[in-house]
Amino acid sequence: MSVNRRLFLTGALATAVAGCSSGTTSNPTQTVSGINLPTYTPYPGVQPDLKGNAQGLLDAFLKYPDPPVKAVNAPPMNGGSVSAFVLTSSPVPPAVDQNPYWQELNRRLGTDLRLTIVPNADMATKFATLVAGDDLPDLIVPALYTPNGLPAGVANLPAWMASKCQDLTPFLSGDAVKEYPFLANLPTSAWKDCRYNGGIYGLPVARGVGGSLMFRRDDLLAEFGVNPNPGSFAEFRDLCKTVSGPGRWALSQAPTDFISQMLGLPFRWKDEGGSLKSRYEYEEFKQALSDAAQLVQQGAVHPDSFTNNAPVKKWFNAGTTVLITDRYTAWPQFYAENIAGPGFAISGMRPPKYDGGGFAATWQAQATNNFTVMKKSEPGRVRELLRLCNWLAAPFGTEEYLFRKYGVAGVHYVMKDGGPQQTQAGVTQTVLGVRYIVDSPDVIFIPGNPNATRQSYEYQASIIPTAVADPTLSLFSDTWSRKQGQLGTIINDAQNDILSGRKPVSTWDDVVKQWRSTGGDQVRKEFEEAMRTQ
Template sequence: MTHRPTGAAPLGRRAFLRTAAAAGIGVSGAGGLLSACTSSDSGSADNAVRNTAVKLPAYVPWRGVAPDYPGTAQGLLNGFARYPANPARTIAAPPAHGGSISAFVETGSPIPPGMKSNPYWQVLNQRVGAKLDLTIVPAADLSTKFATLMAGGDLPDFMVPPLPPLAGVRGLPQFLAAKCQDLTPFLSGDAVKEYPYLANITTDAWRACVFDGGIYGLPVSRGVAGSLMFYRADLFEQFGVNPAPTSYAEFRTLCKDVTDAKKSRWALVTPGSAMAFVAQMLGVPNGWKAEGGKLTNAFEDERYKQTLSEVRQMVKAGVIHPDGFDPAAPWKQWFNAGNGLMGEDRYTAWPQYYADNVVGPSFRVGGMRPPVFDGGGFAGTWQSPPVNNFTPLKKASTSRIKELLAVANWLAAPFGTEEYLFRKFGVLGVDYTMDNNNPTPTQAGLTQTVLGVRYIVDAPDTIFVPGDPEATKACWDYQKSIIPTSVKDPTVALFSETYSRTGAVLAQHVADAANDILTGRKSLSSWDSAVAQWRSAGGDRIRAEFERQLH
């Protein structure tokens, strides 16, 4: 489980990923946390069998509103041109019964005002039926704070862990088994139907919560479209540039044509954007490639080495922003200001760019598909996992767990309901305004509503750019074009203890080696040594742990 949304400020380990991305180390570069166990042999086949045997919650999709642009079972999300008129409140009574409910959550936004000075928080308490005691942790501090939480004895009701391995969490599966609630009796199979909005979450998302033969958390589901190459469609049209190159050679020419350093304009915001795009053109695996029960990592593929070579030449050609290697580079601002015309980002950033744009109504973005390197159609894009994170609950009595699940059900109310509109946008006239069924946050809404409750559990994601049906349709059309041929990471449902404990160090090693090559500090041949070191320092152990779980 390796992706975080980018619809707000950078989240979680994003600071590290920007460093890695500068070297082209994609966020899909080495498996994920979607299934786990508590034994010392965390990559065992026995545990994989036990996890596979778990009966996941029944999937009962909510049909309350019809999308303008319907999704598919393959992972294309539903799209909505506007928020449905007169949305109904679908849960009449508050789900909780008074008292307080505690939660440890993260935020990538500035910490919001406290409860006493936050009107939205106060109304949220009323709607939930309990005082929400939220520990809101800046994303950069999540790993350290969660490790302290694990070591202590006073756990909150809900807790959002950082994502291994890059956060460096150790012993998470053991912690879950010892301190957290096995939700299998409450949610497995038809039992989830007691909570219809939890039943509205897809089966693939629930797999993120299976550990040691049980369901140990609630998923925050996301679409599988992954990251994409955004481009400034308005400027491409202005410059008369074709946004659909048919080969790498055409893409290189495009990059040269739109770059004008004297006008502070470059084709690409970061080297990482180029790395991901060219790697997909060449067919580099999405993290790992599985054949005959054996795994090969993307770093070991000769095509990854070729990607480094090609992007090194692009750096030399000056088509990438010269400050793009800086992990703190404000590349989103460059993109919005037109200083960089292309950049890789999560699909969830589509509405963010429109909300943040400094151009006005003429601003347009699009998604560029990677062509096959030598021509002959489009290459497959890399899928992301179907979840953003999962949230375990601390052990409690049956009645308490049912109350917490009722609250979670309320938090998962889907797009089209009044509950969703309130949870995402707040109080009408205070936190947002409504124009033609399109909610627009006020400044108060932007600062008060970012409480992190969306990381406890969330409704299935949708495609919706408030106030811009054309942009919504463009995002939906892009996803429709790429999902049928998108490529999964075969390790996305597996867990490696070695990866969880050492992944951050290993990934940083490879990122540094790639950066040295891209900047010209080292030769391309140094990559072979870097990969050999990666293998001996833990890469081969990670591979073995994953391979024991392949089936």
């Protein structure tokens, strides 16, 4: 279940990964209490330059440790093969017989890693075929949440997991995880999204809670002489007007989420004394839609932003747009793809309170990007696969991480200014999708650019103390697992109609009624039940 994070910004999937978790009383096999999650044991072998904290601020590294720490002494496997179903948003890499990186990975793992690498666009079809064939690989990066809900062949997610997937609780619960020290190094918050049927049914790919932000081109804003930190919505609107002109637009997308934060709205749900209220049900959300629509009509938003797969990052890097909403993980990508030269500079814009008077709270993100399940196997085989996954989770700063992420020095990357810079061979060969099987804890690191790394760290340090977590994170709703695509389409289509001027804001009340009757109210009920039992 690799989730396109851009969909989080528009509401089309609205945090699909929240379903990979605990349950509701409407599904009696789902329980939360009594699960002894893996004992968190931080890896002591590498120390960051800028320390994170328990609130969710990530560790930051100004350069890659030199020499890197050698974390293991032998391959985790002793021959044989391991099959895995993985997803990718990159072009599919060369096959193993034409891919020196893949061959070297197999050598270091001590096994023949047989990957089925599936582009995100083909996820639903390929996973449905996998389920229908009932011949599951050893490791499955689940495509359990598609734009249309659960894939064909999975009528009930918890039941499918219990029937086909390995319960990892005996191997990972409590101190048992210490047999796999790099898995023990994963934060507890990430494991919460792997709870099913009263047990641990997955291995998480952890991510920071910093979530999405409004990136800004500081180099371009400086040329315009505008304040990069607007103090209210009115000042933000004026900034957008000032920087927009022929061939340039302030915004890569309509800033509905950013304005929602200014207005104090929740990302998805707000807990009002045990009862949940959706962001879409607040009167203030109509204000956010109205303001965003006006920015579109005034020419502050790129006119092609409503098309599917719009190249919003390319616009931002080219300076065609000055502001873009994206996940914090895009920070190093923007620098890697920079075409503006050494003067290129970006940072994050904090949302001001709508009428001024300080900064508004941002939204915390899910602690996991996705998780991987294991097909049912005998205990010896489970331990073998966990040893392999432990190797894949070797942390930043280790020799193993450096190879896993960047490949072989001199072939797939070169070190420059304390950071690995990928060669073309590195770009094409290393994107095997293994980082979506399991990964080490995320860190802040922009290769070869310590100043940008520090800026990213300082931005996260500024927003995380007040960031608000959605009350349904790590909770399960059966209706949401089946109808999230349908519900998201109702919201997304209606928003686009209003933002593009095809319909007035006054139509929003009817949209909310449709959303509620189609399943929104049932989702609310199931999440409220889950909140009471967690």
